[in-house]
Amino acid sequence: MATRRDAMAVQAVIGLPLPRRRPTVVAVAGIVGLVVALLAGVGLGSVAVAPGDTIGILAHRLLGLNLAQTWTPQAETIVWDLRLPRVLEAMVVGAGLAVAGTTFQGLLRNPLADPYVLGTASGAALGAAIAVLIPIRIVFLEFGLLQGLAFVGALGSVTVVYRLARVGGGTQMTSLLLTGYAFGSLLAAGLAMAMYLSGAALRQIFAYLLGSFESASWANLGGLLPIVLIASLLVLARARSLNGLLLGEDAAAHLGIDVRRERAILLALASLITAACVAVSGLIGFIGLVIPHVVRLVVGPNARFVLPLSALIGAGLLAVADIFARSVGEIPVGVVTAAIGAPFFLFLLRRTQRGYEL
């Protein structure tokens, strides 16, 4: 039977080279995509703003240029106060999740790892649920509480997982992964209980679980951006360690990497990024899982390229997903990323159906 598998076997025998594109080409494409996504995200919506006006408003507010005002004050408010922070927040979260995903996949040496793998997601969700259930009903303060508890929950659960996985001094990556799964399940039980007890607040918890940028604001962005930016740059400065781990933990040590120290630092940075992202946007799946794989397929596994390019592509993709979510009547953006990401991940799996041995 001439199956697809046979065709793949033949391909392996002939030995086709792995396709590669130059990182600079991908970077330029990513930046162009990002600018287009920014203009589209700010211009599109129930009140359309012409691209020329959009650029004019941005130039006016950002660069202080004194242009002939062809736009209405309402357009300026919509662009500057509502849409721009939302688009930027989606971009920062997209970049952060992609960087965290790349880091977790590299650290755990597991292609199925994502930013939520060590219990950050369940920790953040439980924190958010508790915030919703705490009877403080001042709206803007409640937002602060939800984000704060989600952030603390995410970081707290990673810390617990890391400590629980430390048996006999060392931390094995598989034990970390399994502990993350077990502890995540425990937190999920807590979350289910909280949701069961929540009554009318259930919808609010549920909205958090599905992820959304409806509550985006300059204030949120001001808290999110420095954490994601600085932590991502620190991760990038450790690309060498992630590269060393490609061949395994012992091999990395033999190549000059202080594995124990680097692992702790990278784990902390990636968890911090994830916690900041889930605090402002809720749980948005598949960006952190799929984007790094796509980038690796194109430029190879070198973390020095995969990290920044994943950030770029993740930012653009999540911004576009949010524009879509907004334009079809405010559906949760997590639904959109899952709807795009899951089939795409299946496609990737079919393309790379082989073992992980070298």
Next chain:
Amino acid sequence: MSGDDAVLELAGVSGGYGRRDVVHDVDLRVRAGERLAIVGPNGAGKSTLLRLVTGLLAPTAGEIRVGGTRLASLSRDAIARRIAVVPQLASLPFSARVEEVVALGRLPYEDPLRGPGPADRAIVSAAIDRVGLGRLIGRDARELSLGERQLVLLAVAVAQAAAIVILDEPTVHLDIRHQVEVMDLLADLNERDGRTIIAVLHDLHLAARTLPRIVVLDGGRVVADGPPAEALDADRIRDVFGVDPAVMPEGPWSHAPGAAGAQSPDITSTTGAAR
């Protein structure tokens, strides 16, 4: 004994896991440009000794010196520039081109911010040529045969440009042709580049045929150290490996069938029954 030309020196080294020592009071001197095998039955402490020598495990007693410097005083980078280790097998979580894997050999020299430079890339291509993998450039390292993968890992060590190359069972997954190929390559690295080669081997026959010095480890101690004829005489094989050397099948390599023949038919294959 002349002290200066020792590239690796172990003095009274013990070590193990937790409170239990696996390696006891090992003395070993390896001169620059030597080529030797470390052999011993399963559980003799070969892997533990390897971890001690590469600094992955701190000794509980004794001292290890690399090129005259105390191992404990060297950073991981500094150790990696002096000692390259070829693992039995490595796994790759993501697909990678052969040259992308070999480039990892330059990590000990890499500036964390600037990354590899043109000189590093030249060394990587030279390493690929040196082990004869030029025809596989661009290929996915995960698609290669076991023999080719072993050569990729060897190329990583060549690119690492360390004076000492330690190999952990470099031939265990290979058929006879690839075994000979790998051992020839090691001899060439030793003779032409002057690299010190230390191979942990299971296969006594292969060790005796290809390496001029054999260190026999048993129960975590060095029980013999010398040329093959001396270190691996009949009495010692009986004592250490618990088999009668008379059972060694003579010669017919063709007897080794298919995949099972990856291990050449030597005395170690009967150890289980005899012990």
